Amino acid sequence: MLRFAVIFGLIAIFTLFAAFTSFDPGPSELPDDADDRGTLRFAIPNDPGNMDPGRTSASTDFRVVKCIYEPLLVIKWGGDGIEPGTAESMPTVSEDGLTYTFKIREDAKWSDGVPVTADDFVFGWRRGMIKETAGKYETLYNIIAGVKEFKEWRGALVNKDAYEAMFKGEDEEDQKKKDEERKTFLEKYPDFEKQLELSPEERWEVTLKAFEEKVGVKALDDRTLVVTLEAPTAYFDALCAFPTFSPMPKHHLEPMADIDDAGWYIPDSYFGDPDRLVTNGPYVLSEWRHKVRMVFDQNPYYWNADNMGNIRVVQETIPDANLQFLRYEEGLLDWIPGVGGIKQKLMEQKRQNPDEWAYIHNIPNAGTYYYEFNCRPTLPSGAPNPMVDPKVRRAMGMCIDREQIVQNVTEMNEPTALLMVPDKEIPGYIGPAEAGLPFDPEAAKQLFAEAGYPGGEGFPPIKITVNNDAGPGHANIALPIKKNWEDHLGIKVELEQIEFKVLLERSTKGNYYTRRAGWFGDYADPTTWLDMYRVGDSNNDCKYENPEYDGLLKQAALELDKEKRFGLLAKAEAMLLQDAPIVPIFYYTTVTIYDEDKVDIRQNAWNNLRLELVPMKRDK
Amino acid sequence: MLRLILSRLIQLPIILLVILTVSFTMAWVMPGDPFNAEGAKKVDESVKRAMEARYNMDKGPLIFFTGYVEGIVTRGDFGESTASSGRKVADIIKDGFPVSASLGLCAIAIGLLIGTTAGVLGALKPKSALDSGSLAVTLIGISLPSFVTGAILLAVGASLTRLYFPSLTWLHFPLGGWSGPKSIILPAIALGLAPAAYIARLIRLGLADIMSSDFVRTARAKGLSHRDALFKHALKVAFLPVLSFLGPAAASVMTGSFVVEKIFNIPGIGQEFVYAVQNKDQMVILGVVLVFATMLIVFNLLVDLAYAWVDPRIELD
Numbered sequence: 014m015l016r017f018a019v020i021f022g023l024i025a026i027f028t029l030f031a032a033f034t035s036f037d038p039g040p041s042e043l044p045d046d047a048d049d050r051g052t053l054r055f056a057i058p059n060d061p062g063n064m065d066p067g068r069t070s071a072s073t074d075f076r077v078v079k080c081i082y083e084p085l086l087v088i089k090w091g092g093d094g095i096e097p098g099t100a101e102s103m104p105t106v107s108e109d110g111l112t113y114t115f116k117i118r119e120d121a122k123w124s125d126g127v128p129v130t131a132d133d134f135v136f137g138w139r140r141g142m143i144k145e146t147a148g149k150y151e152t153l154y155n156i157i158a159g160v161k162e163f164k165e166w167r168g169a170l171v172n173k174d175a176y177e178a179m180f181k182g183e184d185e186e187d188q189k190k191k192d193e194e195r196k197t198f199l200e201k202y203p204d205f206e207k208q209l210e211l212s213p214e215e216r217w218e219v220t221l222k223a224f225e226e227k228v229g230v231k232a233l234d235d236r237t238l239v240v241t242l243e244a245p246t247a248y249f250d251a252l253c254a255f256p257t258f259s260p261m262p263k264h265h266l267e268p269m270a271d272i273d274d275a276g277w278y279i280p281d282s283y284f285g286d287p288d289r290l291v292t293n294g295p296y297v298l299s300e301w302r303h304k305v306r307m308v309f310d311q312n313p314y315y316w317n318a319d320n321m322g323n324i325r326v327v328q329e330t331i332p333d334a335n336l337q338f339l340r341y342e343e344g345l346l347d348w349i350p351g352v353g354g355i356k357q358k359l360m361e362q363k364r365q366n367p368d369e370w371a372y373i374h375n376i377p378n379a380g381t382y383y384y385e386f387n388c389r390p391t392l393p394s395g396a397p398n399p400m401v402d403p404k405v406r407r408a409m410g411m412c413i414d415r416e417q418i419v420q421n422v423t424e425m426n427e428p429t430a431l432l433m434v435p436d437k438e439i440p441g442y443i444g445p446a447e448a449g450l451p452f453d454p455e456a457a458k459q460l461f462a463e464a465g466y467p468g469g470e471g472f473p474p475i476k477i478t479v480n481n482d483a484g485p486g487h488a489n490i491a492l493p494i495k496k497n498w499e500d501h502l503g504i505k506v507e508l509e510q511i512e513f514k515v516l517l518e519r520s521t522k523g524n525y526y527t528r529r530a531g532w533f534g535d536y537a538d539p540t541t542w543l544d545m546y547r548v549g550d551s552n553n554d555c556k557y558e559n560p561e562y563d564g565l566l567k568q569a570a571l572e573l574d575k576e577k578r579f580g581l582l583a584k585a586e587a588m589l590l591q592d593a594p595i596v597p598i599f600y601y602t603t604v605t606i607y608d609e610d611k612v613d614i615r616q617n618a619w620n621n622l623r624l625e626l627v628p629m630k631r632d633k
Numbered sequence: 634m635l636r637l638i639l640s641r642l643i644q645l646p647i648i649l650l651v652i653l654t655v656s657f658t659m660a661w662v663m664p665g666d667p668f669n670a671e672g673a674k675k676v677d678e679s680v681k682r683a684m685e686a687r688y689n690m691d692k693g694p695l696i697f698f699t700g701y702v703e704g705i706v707t708r709g710d711f712g713e714s715t716a717s718s719g720r721k722v723a724d725i726i727k728d729g730f731p732v733s734a735s736l737g738l739c740a741i742a743i744g745l746l747i748g749t750t751a752g753v754l755g756a757l758k759p760k761s762a763l764d765s766g767s768l769a770v771t772l773i774g775i776s777l778p779s780f781v782t783g784a785i786l787l788a789v790g791a792s793l794t795r796l797y798f799p800s801l802t803w804l805h806f807p808l809g810g811w812s813g814p815k816s817i818i819l820p821a822i823a824l825g826l827a828p829a830a831y832i833a834r835l836i837r838l839g840l841a842d843i844m845s846s847d848f849v850r851t852a853r854a855k856g857l858s859h860r861d862a863l864f865k866h867a868l869k870v871a872f873l874p875v876l877s878f879l880g881p882a883a884a885s886v887m888t889g890s891f892v893v894e895k896i897f898n899i900p901g902i903g904q905e906f907v908y909a910v911q912n913k914d915q916m917v918i919l920g921v922v923l924v925f926a927t928m929l930i931v932f933n934l935l936v937d938l939a940y941a942w943v944d945p946r947i948e949l950d
Contacts, residue, residue, distance in 0.1 A: 020939075024738060027738070028734075028735045028738040028739060028742075029735075031731035031732075031734050031735035031738075032731070032732075032735035032736075032739075032814070032817060034731060035728075035731040035732045035735065035811065036811060036812060036813055036816075037810060037811050037812050037900075038812075039812065059908075060717065061717075061718075062716055062717050062718065063716075063717070063718050064718050065718065070674055144677075144679050144680050144682070144683035145683035145684065145686065145687055147677070147680045147683075148676065148680070149674045149675065149676045149677075149680075150674070151677060151680060152677065164679075168679035168680075168682075168683065171682075171683050171686060172686060174682075174686065174691050174692065175679070175682050175683060175686060175691075178682050178691075179679065179682075274686075275683070275686040275687040275689075276683060276686065276687065278687060280719060281713065281718055281719020282713065282718065282719040282720060282721065283719075284718050284719070285717070285718035285719070285720065302900070303717075303720070303725070303728060303900065304729075304900035304904070305810070305811070305900050330898075331809065331898050332895045332898065332904070333809070333895055333896050333898065335784070335787075335896075336787070336808060336809045336896070336897075336898055339787075339791065339792055339808050339809075340808050340809070343795070343808055345808065482911065512664075512665075512911075514664055514665025514666075514669070514911075514913065515664045515665065517665065517669060517675070518664050518665060521675075551675050551677055551678070552674070552675055
C-alpha cells in the first residue's frame with residue numbers, strides 16, 4: 014500500500030508542477046502613467062502562421078503584421094484612399110508615370126530608436142525578391158523595372174540543384190523545350206555557369222551588385238527613395254501600402270543573416286521573437302504566447318504615437334466560435350473580426366430581433382466565390398475533357414441558381430455575383446454587367462444542344478471537386494449546383510470531396526472537371542482578379558488561354574488614363590465571363606461582432622484596418 | 634526487474650526509429666507541400682525550390698530523413714516548423730506537453746475515481762437499481778463524444794452559472810484558457826469521462842466474475858462479509874485489467890485531445906498534430922509522433938512494473 018501511495022504522490026507532484034509552471038499568467042499590466050488610453054482586445058481562430066512581412070499571405074496574419082510594420086504609404090482609416098505612412102508625403106511621379114520619388118519622414122524611427130532610412134526599404138524589398146526569402150506575394154514586385162530578370166537569374170543562382178531543377182523536363186519532349194530555355198538563359202547571362210561555381214559568399218556579392226545594376230529601387234540619400242517601374246502602374250500607390258512592401262531594419266538584420274549553400278537568409282524564428290524583433294510600425298510585439306495570445310504595445314519611437322487611439326492590442330487565439338462569442342458576451346473581448354461556425358445562427362437571431370443584436374454585422378468582402386472549369390482539351394488520364402468548349406461552360410454557368418444558394422444553403426444572403434470582380438468595392442470601376450451569365454435554364458439547354466449535347470446526350474459523366482477540410486460548406490453549395498446541372502442539362506454529375514491540399518495539387522496538374530474556388534482581392538484594382546487568367550500566370554490552373562484577353566490586359570497596363578484603363582479592363586472581364594473558364598457565384602461576406610458605439614473598428618470590404626487609430630479608454 | 638527496465642530502455646530507441654521511419658514515409662508521400670499550405674494563392678515554383686533547399690528537402694527523402702535523425706542524435710535538434718515562423722519543434726513540445734500531460738493526468742485521476750466508485754457500487758448490490766443506473770451512466774459516458782460533453786460542461790459550468798448565479802463566483806468556471814487550477818476542472822472531466830466509463834465497466838464485470846470464484850467463496854465461508862470480501866480480496870484482482878488499460882489510456886490522454894483542447898481553448902499538444910498534418914509540417918509531425926510513441930512505451934513499462942507490485946506471482950523476466 015505504501016508503495017502505491019509513494020507512486021501516486023510522485024505522479025501528483027509531477028502533475029501539479031507541470032500544471033503550475035504552464036499556467037498562463039495573463040498579459041502584463043499596462044504601464045502605470047497618466048495615459049488614459051487603453052487596450053483593444055480581439056480573437057482569431059488560429060495562431061498566426063507567419064509574421065515575416067515578405068512571406069505572410071493569410072489575411073489574419075497581415076492584420077497583425079500591419080500593426081508592427083509601416084510601409085511608405087498606408088490605407089486610410091475606413092479603407093477609403095491612401096495616405097503617407099513612413100513617407101512624409103505622397104510620392105512625386107515623373108510625367109511618363111515610371112519614376113516615383115518618396116521622401117522618408119525625418120521622425121520615422123525603428124523600435125530601437127534608429128532612424129528609418131531609404132536603404133531599409135531597399136534592403137526589405139530586396140529580401141522579398143530573392144527566392145530563398147520570398148513569399149507568395151513576391152510577384153507584386155514584378156512591376157518594378159528589372160525585377161523579373163533579376164529574380165530569374167538569382168533564382169537559378171541559389172545553388173546548383175536549383176539551377177538543374179529549373180531546366181529539368183517532365184518527359185522527353187518537355188526536356189527538349191527546357192534545353193532550349195536553358196540555351197536562351199545562358200545566352201542572356203553568359204557568365205552564369207562561372208558564377209555558379211563561386212562560394213556562397215561570393216555569389217551573394219555578385220547578387221548585390223546585380224541588384225544594384227538591374228533593379229529600379231535606389232536610395233539616393235538617407236531619406237530619398239526612387240523607384241522606377243517597368244511600365245506605368247495605376248495601383249502602385251496601393252502596393253506601396255501593402256505589407257509585402259514593408260521596410261526591414263538593415264542595421265539590425267544584416268549582421269544576423271546567414272549565407273550558405275541554400276542562399277542568404279535571416280533565421281525564420283526572428284520574425285516571431287519579441288526579444289529580437291525591431292519594427293517601425295505603431296506597435297511592437299511584446300508577447301507571443303503561442304496558441305494563447307499576442308500582445309502589441311505602443312512603439313515609443315513611432316512618429317505618430319501621440320495620435321494613437323489605444324496603446325495596446327491583444328489578439329487572443331480561440332479556435333472555437335462558441336467560446337469566442339461567450340467571451341465577447343462576458344466583456345472579455347471588444348471585437349470578433351470573423352465569426353466562424355455559429356454565424357448562421359447569429360444572423361438568424363439578428364433577422365428576428367435586429368435591435369438587440371445590432372452588434373452583429375454582415376460585411377461584404379472584396380472576394381468572389383466561384384467555380385472554375387478545366388479548359389485543357391484532355392485530362393491527365395487521356396480522357397477527352399468536354400469542358401474545353403466555351404459553350405458547354407457557358408451553358409453550365411447559366412444553370413446555376415445563385416439566389417437559392419445564398420438564401421437556403423449558405424443562409425448568409427451574400428450578394429450574388431454575375432461578375433468576377435466585385436466592382437462595388439473598386440471606386441471608378443464599372444463591371445461589364447451585360448456579359449454575366451444569369452440563371453436561364455432554357456437558354457442554357459439550347460446552348461448545350463448547340464455544343465452537340467441535346468438533352469445531355471453524349472456528354473460524359475463529370476465531377477464537381479470541392480475540399481471538405483473546412484467543413485461541409487463547400488459540399489453543401491455543390492449539391493444544388495449538381496442538381497441544377499442534372500435537372501436542366503440532363504447530364505450526370507458526381508460530387509467529389511477531397512482535402513484542400515489535394516485539391517491544389519489536382520488543380521495544378523489539371524486533374525479535374527470543375528472545382529470550387531475563391532479569390533480575395535489584394536488591392537483595389539480589377540487586375541488582382543483578372544491577372545490570374547493570363548497565359549503563364551501561376552494561378553491560372555484551369556489553363557484558360559486567350560491571346561486577345563492577354564492583349565487587353567497588356568494594353569490596360571500601359572494606359573495612363575484611369576477611366577480608359579478601367580474601360581479596357583471591363584472589356585477583358587467581359588471576355589473572361591463569356592469564355593467562362595470561371596463562373597462567379599457570390600461575393601463573400603464576413604460576420605463580425607463589435608459594438609459600434611464603443612469600438613470604432615470601421616471594418617470594410619478590403620479588411621483594411623487601422624487598429625492603432627481605434628480609440629479605447631482605459632478601465633479605471 | 635532491473636533487467637526488464639534495462640532491456641526496455643535499450644529497445645526504446647530502436648522502436649522509436651522504426652516508428653519514425655514509418656511516420657516519415659507517410660508524411661513524405663502525403664500530398665501537398667508545406668509551403669503551399671494555406672490560402673488559395675500559390676507560391677512560385679522557384680520560391681518553393683529555394684525554401685526546400687533551406688529546409689534540406691530538395692535532395693530527396695533519404696537525405697532529409699538522415700539529416701533529421703542526425704540532428705536529433707548529435708545536437709538534440711528536432712528541427713523547426715515550416716508553417717509557423719520557424720518555431721523550434723522542441724519549443725512547441727516544451728510549451729504544449731506540460732499542459733496536455735497535467736490535464737491528462739487529472740483526467741485519468743477523475744476517470745479512476747468515478748470509474749472505480751461506479752464499478753464498485755454496481756458490484757456491491759448486483760442487479761439493483763444502483764447497478765443498472767451506474768451501468769447506464771457509463772454507457773452514456775462511453776458513447777458520448779467529448780465534443781458533446783465538453784460543450785455541455787462549458788455551457789453549464791461557465792455560462793449558465795454566470796447567468797443564473799451571478800453572486801456565486803466560485804461556481805463560475807473560466808471561459809476556456811489555461812489560467813489556473815480552476816481552468817483544469819471542466820476539461821479534465823470532459824476528458825476523463827470516457828476512461829471513467831471504461832474503468833467502471835472493467836471493474837464491475839471483473840468483480841462479478843471474481844466474487845463467484847473459489848477463493849472468494851472460501852473467504853465468505855470463513856465468515857467474511859460480502860463487502861469485506863469485495864474490498865479486501867476481490868477489488869485488488871479486479872483492478873488488474875484496469876491497470877493494463879491505464880497504460881495506453883494515460884499515454885493517449887496525456888498527449889492531448891484535439892477536441893477538448895479546441896473546445897476549452899487549451900494550448901496543449903493535441904491540436905499541434907492535427908494542424909501539422911494539415912500543413913504538411915513534417916518536422917512537427919515527427920516531433921509529436923516521437924512524444925506519443927515515447928509516452929506509450931514508458932507507460933506500458935510502468936504498467937508492467939505495477940503488475941508485479943499488485944500481483945507478485947507475475948514474473949517479469
